[in-house]
Amino acid sequence: MQKTYYDPADLKKFGKISDWNEELGKKFFDYYGKVFEEGALSEREKSLIALAVAHTIQCPYCIDAYTGDGLQRGITKEEMMEALHVAAAIRGGASLVHGVQMMNKVNKLEM
Amino acid sequence: MATTSLHKRESELANSKRQLEILSNGIFQSGDLPKFSEKIAETNQFPLKAKTLEVLQINVGYMCNQVCQHCHVDAGPDRKEIMTKETMLQCLEVIKKTGAHTLDLTGGAPEMNPNFRWFVDEASKVGIKDFIVRSNLTIIKANKRFADLPEFFKSHNVHVVSSMPHWTRGKTDKQRGSGVFNQSIEALKELNAIGYGMPDSNLRLDLVYNPSGAFLPSSQTSLERDFKKALLEDFNIQFHNLFAITNLPISRFLDYLIASDNYEDYMYSLVEAYNPAAVKNVMCTNTLSVSWDGYLYDCDFNQMLELPVNSAVKHISDYNEDLLFNRDIVISQHCYGCTAGAGSSCQGSVA
Numbered sequence: 001m002q003k004t005y006y007d008p009a010d011l012k013k014f015g016k017i018s019d020w021n022e023e024l025g026k027k028f029f030d031y032y033g034k035v036f037e038e039g040a041l042s043e044r045e046k047s048l049i050a051l052a053v054a055h056t057i058q059c060p061y062c063i064d065a066y067t068g069d070g071l072q073r074g075i076t077k078e079e080m081m082e083a084l085h086v087a088a089a090i091r092g093g094a095s096l097v098h099g100v101q102m103m104n105k106v107n108k109l110e111m
Numbered sequence: 112m113a114t115t116s117l118h119k120r121e122s123e124l125a126n127s128k129r130q131l132e133i134l135s136n137g138i139f140q141s142g143d144l145p146k147f148s149e150k151i152a153e154t155n156q157f158p159l160k161a162k163t164l165e166v167l168q169i170n171v172g173y174m175c176n177q178v179c180q181h182c183h184v185d186a187g188p189d190r191k192e193i194m195t196k197e198t199m200l201q202c203l204e205v206i207k208k209t210g211a212h213t214l215d216l217t218g219g220a221p222e223m224n225p226n227f228r229w230f231v232d233e234a235s236k237v238g239i240k241d242f243i244v245r246s247n248l249t250i251i252k253a254n255k256r257f258a259d260l261p262e263f264f265k266s267h268n269v270h271v272v273s274s275m276p277h278w279t280r281g282k283t284d285k286q287r288g289s290g291v292f293n294q295s296i297e298a299l300k301e302l303n304a305i306g307y308g309m310p311d312s313n314l315r316l317d318l319v320y321n322p323s324g325a326f327l328p329s330s331q332t333s334l335e336r337d338f339k340k341a342l343l344e345d346f347n348i349q350f351h352n353l354f355a356i357t358n359l360p361i362s363r364f365l366d367y368l369i370a371s372d373n374y375e376d377y378m379y380s381l382v383e384a385y386n387p388a389a390v391k392n393v394m395c396t397n398t399l400s401v402s403w404d405g406y407l408y409d410c411d412f413n414q415m416l417e418l419p420v421n422s423a424v425k426h427i428s429d430y431n432e433d434l435l436f437n438r439d440i441v442i443s444q445h446c447y448g449c450t451a452g453a454g455s456s457c458q459g460s461v462a
Contacts, residue, residue, distance in 0.1 A: 043330075068326055069329075071324060071326045072327055072328060073333070073334070074278075074320075074334055076277075076279055076282065
């Protein structure tokens with residue numbers, strides 16, 4: 001077993017997951033490729049969404065991949081950071097909005 | 112940011128032999144990554160052969176008003192290699208008889224050669240189909256004596272190809288030096304004002320995009336769309352096409368890759384993005400590069416690595432297109448830069 005849970009070199013081996021189940025691996029990568037194609041949203045917009053989601057799920061592989069992808073597309077660091085704040089706002093908001101549940105409960109129980 | 116060339120700093124990377132050693136040792140010597148010759152042999156494309164000449168590219172000198180971080184020429188104000196009028200006369204003889212449809216003048220800043228205007232004047236009389244000058248834009252604003260360059264280009268129907276690494280100031284100045292963005296914008300406005308780059312105009316103005324760091328360019332088409340939208344909205348500037356060019360791991364870009372500990376990852380990304388379809392159209396197969404002192408190379412990158420053509424003809428004074436045809440192209444691991452993804456050449460993507 002390796003000494004750390006994450007090794008940057010493993011990102012390059014992502015495709016190998018198909019080795020143990022070719023059918024599902026292929027379906028996944030076909031789907032993945034299709035998702036990121038230009039559609040109603042541009043590839044650029046999708047790259048920024050991916051970067052924000054990567055930070056939300058705190059996936060080091062995805063952060064590595066979509067930071068590089070963004071630079072290649074000419075996305076600026078200002079745009080990247082704004083995308084992250086969207087992720088952070090939703091994530092923080094998700095905690096805080098549950099405060100309403102807390103308040104409801106307190107209001108119900110307190111005299 | 113350095114303001115002198117590697118040559119001036121006497122850096123070990125100013126030595127082309129040292130660069131070639133680096134490109135052959137380490138991950139390529141250990142077999143972690145295949146050598147370029149092995150990679151193209153997989154698809155029976157080794158040796159690469161020169162096809163019919165289409166582009167004659169002449170480097171009229173390494174002197175430049177800028178010291179860009181990624182420059183493969185290691186150009187700068189301190190470089191003294193300048194093509195003489197005598198060599199230019201030899202080039203003109205070749206331009207008159209070549210079958211190439213494109214003449215491409217580069218540098219350094221070609222305009223800094225004292226005989227530049229005379230040379231353009233003479234070369235334009237030959238009537239070559241596409242006459243390119245690679246102008247860095249800021250030269251137009253560098254000194255009063257260059258201020259009329261847009262009009263000069265127009266009067267000779269020169270196709271202007273200019274570098275513009277990003278549509279934002281921050282990314283541009285970081286790669287090319289403080290103030291470069293504003294000056295480039297001003298120069299582009301002047302070129303637009305006399306018709307360059309305007310829709311339906313015959314005065315061609317194309318921009319070149321190089322990534323400002325250790326990453327590859329993405330699709331040329333989408334980058335062109337982003338550049339056009341931003342430059343039009345922010346500055347009311349128009350241009351014809353964008354050429355997305357991959358930075359090759361030589362000279363100052365190699366120096367940057369090593370200093371920033373990005374060299375191995377960058378070579379991995381180039382090899383991973385290797386595209387055999389791009390090999391079919393690499394520019395060395397239809398281009399010849401002439402150095403400031405008249406020697407012949409398969410491309411401008413080989414010129415900087417001092418890898419001359421593999422032919423009995425070595426110098427412009429002995430030029431013979433028939434003998435140069437079908438020669439074996441000289442390659443090393445830097446060639447992966449031209450075959451990554453959609454491929455890369457001085458005219459942009461190739462696949």
